[in-house]
Amino acid sequence: MSNHAPVRETDVLEHQALAMIRTLLGSLIALAAIAYASDLFSRLGLAIYTEQYLAVVLGSSLALVFLKPRANLTRRRIDALVAVIAFIAGCYLAIQYPVLVEHQLDMPPAALVLSGLFFVLVLEGLRRVVGITLVLVVLGFLAFALLGHHLSGPLQTRQVELDRLLVYVGIDTNGMLGLTLSVAATIVIGFVLFGQLLLRSGGADFFNDLALALMGRSRGGSGKIATIASALFGSISGVVVSNIVATGVVTIRMMKQGGFKPETAAAIETVASTGGQIMPPVMGAVAFLMAEFLQISYAEVVLAALVPALLYYAALFIQVDLEAAKEEIKKIDPALIPPQKQVLSQGWIFVIPFAAVIGALFFFNMRPETAALWGALGALIVGITRGYKGKRMHLRELRDALAETGHSIVDIIMIGAAAGFIIGILNVTGLGFGLTYALVQLGNGNLFLLLLISAAVCIVLGMGMPTVGVYLLLAVLVAPSLVQVGVEPIAAHLFIFYMGMMSMITPPIAIGAFFAASIAKADPIKTAFTAMRLGWTAYIVPFLFVTTPALLLIGDPLSITVAVASALLGVWAISVAFVGYFGQRLVIGGRLAFALAGGLLLFPMSSGDIGLTLLLRATALLIVVSLVLVGRSTRQRLAAQTK
Structure with missing residues (x-):
C-alpha cells in the first residue's frame, strides 16, 4: 500500500500544476485580447503586427488543447512536451515574424520548419477539439493543391511545390495568420x-x-x-x-x-x-x-x-x-x-x-x-x-x-x-x-x-x-x-x-x-x-x-410589409399543421389544409408576375379564413352538445 502512495501524491500534484497552467494560459489569451482591443501596445510605443499577436494566441491555444488531463501518464507527459513546443513556436513566430515575412519568398529554413510544425500541430489540435472530419477536409484540399495541376477543366490548379505551399499557408497573411x-x-x-x-x-x-x-x-x-x-x-x-x-x-x-x-x-x-x-x-x-x-x-x-x-x-x-x-x-x-x-x-x-x-x-x-x-x-x-x-x-x-x-x-x-x-x-x-x-x-x-x-x-x-x-x-x-x-x-x-x-x-x-x-x-x-x-x-x-x-x-416599404406579413401568417399556418391542434386536435385533412395555406403564403414573391403572387396570397387567405370559421363552428357545436 505504501509503495503506491507516492505515485498518487505525484499524480495529484501534476493535476494541480496542470490546472494552474491551464488557468494561466486561458487568462493569457484573454489578457492579450484585451491589450490588443484597447491598443495598449501602441499606447506603450510598441509597433507590432497583428500577425504577431495572432501567433501568441495560436501558440497558447495549441498548448491548451494538448494540456488536457489524461489518465495515461506517458501520454500525459508527451502531450505536455508537445504543448511546450507549440507555445515556444508561437512566441518564436511572434518575435521573428517581421524578418520571416520580409524574406518569405526566399523560403528561409525557419519559415519552412515553423510552417510545417504549425500545420501538423493545428491539424492534431483540430482533431482533438472537433473530430476527424474537418482534418480530412483540410488534407483533401492539400492533396488537391499538390495534384490538381494534372487535371483538366475548371478544377485544374497551378502547380505549387510542397515547401512553397507550406510557407505560404503558414506565414502569408492570406493563410493561417489571415482573416479567419x-x-x-x-x-x-x-x-x-x-x-x-x-x-x-x-x-x-x-x-x-x-x-x-x-x-x-x-x-x-x-x-x-x-x-x-x-x-x-x-x-x-x-x-x-x-x-x-x-x-x-x-x-x-x-x-x-x-x-x-x-x-x-x-x-x-x-x-x-x-x-x-x-x-x-x-x-x-x-x-x-x-x-x-x-x-x-x-x-x-x-x-x-x-x-x-x-x-x-x-x-x-x-x-x-x-x-x-x-x-x-x-x-x-x-x-x-x-x-x-x-x-x-x-x-x-x-x-x-x-x-x-x-x-x-x-x-x-x-x-x-x-x-x-x-x-x-x-x-x-x-x-x-x-x-x-x-x-x-x-x-x-x-x-x-x-x-x-x-x-x-x-x-x-x-x-x-x-x-x-x-x-x-x-x-x-x-x-x-x-x-x-x-x-x-x-x-x-x-x-x-x-x-x-x-x-x-x-x-x-x-x-x-x-x-x-x-x-x-x-x-x-x-x-x-x-x-x-x-x-x-x-x-x-x-x-x-x-x-x-x-x-x-x-x-x-x-x-x-x-x-x-x-x-x-x-x-x-x-x-x-x-x-x-x-x-x-x-x-x-x-x-x-x-x-x-x-x-x-x-426593397420598398410596401413590398417589405406584404412579404413579412405573409411570411408570419404562413409560419403560423404551417406550425398549426405540424402540431395538429387548433382549438381541438386536427384530423389529417385539416392539417394538410393548414400546410397548403402556409405553403402558398410562403411561396416566394415574384416581381415578374405580380398577378400570380396576388392569386396565391388570396387563395391562402381564403383557406385560412375558411379553416378558422369551420373550427369555430365545430367548437361551438361541441360545446352546445356537452351542455
Whole structure:
C-alpha cells in the first residue's frame, strides 16, 4: 500500500500544476485580447503586427488543447512536451515574424520548419477539439493543391511545390495568420469575454427571472420561459452547447415538471439555444464577422437578420403554445413567478453593458473588439458594484472569467487557423475560382438546385463545430458560388449561416440535440427529429430570403410589409399543421389544409408576375379564413352538445 502512495501524491500534484497552467494560459489569451482591443501596445510605443499577436494566441491555444488531463501518464507527459513546443513556436513566430515575412519568398529554413510544425500541430489540435472530419477536409484540399495541376477543366490548379505551399499557408497573411484567425482571435474573444463577465455579474439569473416573470403565467409558460432565456443567453455566449448546458439544467427540468415530454423539453431547449446565434443584435459575434467579410456596416447585418430571426422564434413560440394546449400542459406555480416590477427594479442595470456595446459601435464607430471590451467593462462594473439580488461579483470570478474565455475560444481558434489553411490553398493554387465555378456548374444554372446542394454541403461541413467556426469555413467555401449566380451577398452569407447552424439539430451528428437529450434523459434521436420539427423555419426561410430579398428588409416599404406579413401568417399556418391542434386536435385533412395555406403564403414573391403572387396570397387567405370559421363552428357545436 505504501509503495503506491507516492505515485498518487505525484499524480495529484501534476493535476494541480496542470490546472494552474491551464488557468494561466486561458487568462493569457484573454489578457492579450484585451491589450490588443484597447491598443495598449501602441499606447506603450510598441509597433507590432497583428500577425504577431495572432501567433501568441495560436501558440497558447495549441498548448491548451494538448494540456488536457489524461489518465495515461506517458501520454500525459508527451502531450505536455508537445504543448511546450507549440507555445515556444508561437512566441518564436511572434518575435521573428517581421524578418520571416520580409524574406518569405526566399523560403528561409525557419519559415519552412515553423510552417510545417504549425500545420501538423493545428491539424492534431483540430482533431482533438472537433473530430476527424474537418482534418480530412483540410488534407483533401492539400492533396488537391499538390495534384490538381494534372487535371483538366475548371478544377485544374497551378502547380505549387510542397515547401512553397507550406510557407505560404503558414506565414502569408492570406493563410493561417489571415482573416479567419484574426476575427476569431479579436472579435470573437472580445464577445466571449463580454458574455462571461455578464453571466458572472448576475446576468444569467436576471435573464431567467425576466423570462419567468414575462411568460410564467401563460399557457405552456415553462416552454416559453426556456425559449426566451436560452435566446438571450445564446445571443451572447456564441456557443450552442455551452448555452444548452448552462440554461438547460434549469429550463429542461422546469418543462418536464410542467408536463412536457422529455424529448419535447430537450428539443425546445436545443432550438431556442441554437437560434440565439441568429438573434440580433449580438448574434453570437457572427454579425461582426459577416460585416467584416462583406465590408458593410454592422447595422446592415443586424437589420437584414431581424425578420428571419423573428420568423424562427415565432414558429417556436407558436408550436410551444399549441403543444401545451394539445397536451394540456399545466401552468407554472404562481408562487415561483417573481413580480415583473421586482425583477426589473433589481435587473434594469444590466442594460448598461449592452448600451456600452451599442453606443461604442453606432455612436463612436469603434471596432467590434473594442466595443466588446467596453461591454465587458460595463458588465464588470455592474457585477462588482451591484450585481443581481445583492449578489456581487468577486475578484475570483474575474479570474475565472478570464480563464474560461481562453478555454472557450480554443475550438474556434483551431477552426480559424484551419480555415486559413484552406483559404491559402485556394488562393495560391487558383482552386478558389475553380471550386466556385464547379459548384455553379453542378447547380446547372438552376438557383434552387444550387441552393439545395449548398445547403447539404453547409449542414455536412458544419456537423459538430461551433457556429462561429462553421460560418468562417462556409464563408470561404460556399458563399462565393451563391454570389456568383446573382444572390445578394448578405442573403448568401445569411443562407450559409443558417444552414451551417442547423447542423446542431440535424441527425446523425445533432450535437446540440444530443447534449440536451442527455440532460433530459430522453432518446437523442427522437429529440433531434423533434428539434427539426420545432426549428423547421431555419430550413425553409433561407430559401425564401434568397428569392425574396424583402424579408431582409431590402426593397420598398410596401413590398417589405406584404412579404413579412405573409411570411408570419404562413409560419403560423404551417406550425398549426405540424402540431395538429387548433382549438381541438386536427384530423389529417385539416392539417394538410393548414400546410397548403402556409405553403402558398410562403411561396416566394415574384416581381415578374405580380398577378400570380396576388392569386396565391388570396387563395391562402381564403383557406385560412375558411379553416378558422369551420373550427369555430365545430367548437361551438361541441360545446352546445356537452351542455
